[in-house]
Amino acid sequence: MSEATPILHMLAPQKHMSPFDVNMAADAGYKVIVPYINVALEEVGPLVQDAIFSRPPDYGVRTGFFMGGKDAILALDMMDAAAKAMVPPFQCSVFADPAGSFTTAAAMVACVERQLKQKFNRDWKGTKVAVFGATGVVGFASSIISALEGADVTLVAHRGVDRVVKSAAVSKERFGVDLKAVAGETEEQKRDIIANAEVIFAAAAAGVRVVSTEHMAGAKNLLVVADVNAVPPPGVDGMELFMDGDKLPNSNVLGIGPLAIGDIKYKTESGLFKQMLSSxxxxALDFRHAFTLARQLTA
Ligand SMILES: NC(=O)c1ccc[n+]([C@@H]2O[C@H](COP(=O)([O-])OP(=O)(O)OC[C@H]3O[C@@H](n4cnc5c(N)ncnc54)[C@H](OP(=O)(O)O)[C@@H]3O)[C@@H](O)[C@H]2O)c1
Structure with a gap:
């Protein structure tokens, strides 16, 4: 590998590049990190070509692009635009992780998978998953990762089912997965959804409790609940930050808390930056590569 300085160009469609991701990239080993903000999709190709033609082809592997933002599909479109802009042998690496969602979702799915395997001798095939916060980036990515593994995934809408119906359609078109979309606005609707679920992904906004003890009271099939919200109150009643397969209070349901997930998320994001640096x-890394690594980290 060349001794060229590792440079990372970090693109955000909004007005900030995430300081979290800048720090992660620096700690993983990038020496020069340049954030670009308010980047439009059509600007990605020209920016990539500007970078690749400035260095000899063997320096290309030391040049990286990171796609941030807050929109999973846009980040994937930015990756596609970058791929189309490559002119072999002038190429570079690309990693998408909008709002940390791909690595967070990968970590959540991998942490739950470990419990399913170790405690119930099961995998994702046919496992009934209910996703709260399904219109968010973490909910979206976790629904696709688990559905690609064969889970039977239901997206739960908390204000109008139309947006989750649209998410399910996008997921079918882009990833070939069949996701169900249901309304989960009333207490009764939530109880019914949870009564049918074996796994819950709680991926709603920070500081929002989406699943209460009462919602879970009749949930005879529920095995594992994962919660990514670290801001009090927890997204799930009784969840503790570091729970990793411990029983929720007065229940046989296993809980996985946000900092157990966050630990794997951190190692996954750092690990993917290091893969780019050493390759x-x-x-070209997206949520599928994140899940492969998160799975190795939880094995
Ligand atoms: N543990 C970790 O390592 C880690 C890393 C990254 C993020 N996170 C956490 O992951 C969670 C999701 O992040 P994100 O970036 O995906 O957020 P996001 O894109 O803002 O999505 C938030 C989701 O929560 C829903 N929501 C908002 N208020 C709600 C309510 N009162 N009841 C039910 N659902 C509600 C939103 O629905 P609408 O679309 O209808 O508003 C949306 O589906 C956050 O709690 C974040 O802090 C954790």
């Missing part, structure tokens, strides 16, 4: 070939 001899240019890489």
């Amino acid at each position: 001899k070939e240019p890489l």
Whole structure:
């Protein structure tokens, strides 16, 4: 591999590049990090070509692009635009992780998978998953990762089912997965959804309790509940920050808390940056690669 300085160009469609991701990239080993903000999709290709043609082809693997933002589909479109802009042998690596969602979702799915395997001798095939916060980036990515593994995934809408119906349609078109979309606005609707679920992904906004003890009272099939919200109150009643397969209070349901997930998320994001830094070939990394690594980390 060349001794060229590792440079990371970090693109955000909104007015900020995430300081979290800048720090992660620096700690993983990037020496020069340049954030670009308010980047439009059509600007991605020209920016990539501007970067790749400035360095000899063997320096390309030391040049990386990071796609941030807050929109999973836009980040994937930005990756596609970057791929189309490559002119072999002038190429570079690309990694998308909008709002940390791909690595967070990958970590959540991998942490739940470990409990399913170790405690129930099960995998994702046919496992009934209910996703709260399904219109968010973490909910969206976790629904696709688990559905690609064969889970039977239901997206729960908290204000109008139309947006989750749209998410399900996008997921079918882009990833070939069949997701169900249901309304979960009333207490009764939530109880019914949870009564049918074996796994819950609680991925609603920070500081929002989406699943209460009462919602889970009749949930005879429920095995594992994962919660990514670290801001009090917890997204799930009784969830503790570091729970990792412990029983929720007065229940046989296993809980996985936000900092158990966050630990794997952190290692996954850092690990993907390090893969880009050490690879001899240019890489293109999205939530699928994040899940592969998170799975290794939880094995
Ligand atoms: N543990 C970790 O490592 C880690 C890392 C990153 C993020 N997170 C956490 O992951 C969670 C999701 O993040 P995100 O970036 O995906 O957020 P997001 O894109 O803002 O999505 C938030 C989701 O929560 C829903 N929501 C908002 N208020 C709600 C309510 N009162 N009841 C039910 N649902 C509600 C939103 O629905 P609408 O679309 O209808 O508003 C949306 O589906 C957050 O709690 C965040 O702090 C954790």
